Amino acid sequence: MNGIENIELNVSVVKDLKKRSDIALNMDEFMFIIADMNNPSIISVNDAIEEKLMENGIVKKSNTTKEESIFNKLGISENILTKKPTDLDKNRYMGECYHRVIEMLSALCKKIEEESSSYKVEIQKETSNSNIFEFYKDGSYIKTFKIYIGNFSGGNIMQIILSNCSYMSNSNSANSIYLCDVKDNKLVINAMMSLFGINVETPEDIVKDIWESNVRYYL
Numbered sequence: 001m002n003g004i005e006n007i008e009l010n011v012s013v014v015k016d017l018k019k020r021s022d023i024a025l026n027m028d029e030f031m032f033i034i035a036d037m038n039n040p041s042i043i044s045v046n047d048a049i050e051e052k053l054m055e056n057g058i059v060k061k062s063n064t065t066k067e068e069s070i071f072n073k074l075g076i077s078e079n080i081l082t083k084k085p086t087d088l089d090k091n092r093y094m095g096e097c098y099h100r101v102i103e104m105l106s107a108l109c110k111k112i113e114e115e116s117s118s119y120k121v122e123i124q125k126e127t128s129n130s131n132i133f134e135f136y137k138d139g140s141y142i143k144t145f146k147i148y149i150g151n152f153s154g155g156n157i158m159q160i161i162l163s164n165c166s167y168m169s170n171s172n173s174a175n176s177i178y179l180c181d182v183k184d185n186k187l188v189i190n191a192m193m194s195l196f197g198i199n200v201e202t203p204e205d206i207v208k209d210i211w212e213s214n215v216r217y218y219l
Contacts, residue, residue: 082185087156090180093187094158098149100203101160102131108211109133112219119219135218143218152177162210176213178206
């Protein structure tokens, strides 16, 4: 008997819930019909009721909701509204990249000295923005290049420049130039001249390009 009573109770609960749901749906539909008949300008009666309740201070306006951007509604990119990098941003970025390049190249040179006693690399810091790398094998000179930051073309944005200067020279020539570029509103590196066609966008890419084109061949 208890089982039958439980089944009947469950059926009754389900019917009651369905009845309440039908009433809610019908009331909602009824309110939309009334709004449409008497207030054609009201798009959503629920929104109108909520707005009136907020005016009377009965409910508080939610701060979590955010109206969708008109750009998103129309499927238009908002990139034009994003702040673009300034010349100062670019020069600071190039300065950071330059010091990162020197740091990584110095670490690579130290590594080859540790791996083979035949190789020695003399690193001379001319200024805070200029370094010379001299390579020796079994005491004999084999290669020199200079890396400095400046502007070879005379513009306002700094460039990272590599010069294949001769032994003990102080050349500021340019064999490879790495420029500052903007991609998807982010600062990246762009190589003006890359002998091996390496895609250069980061300080790590610069180091790889320099190593492949100016060091590896001579070791």
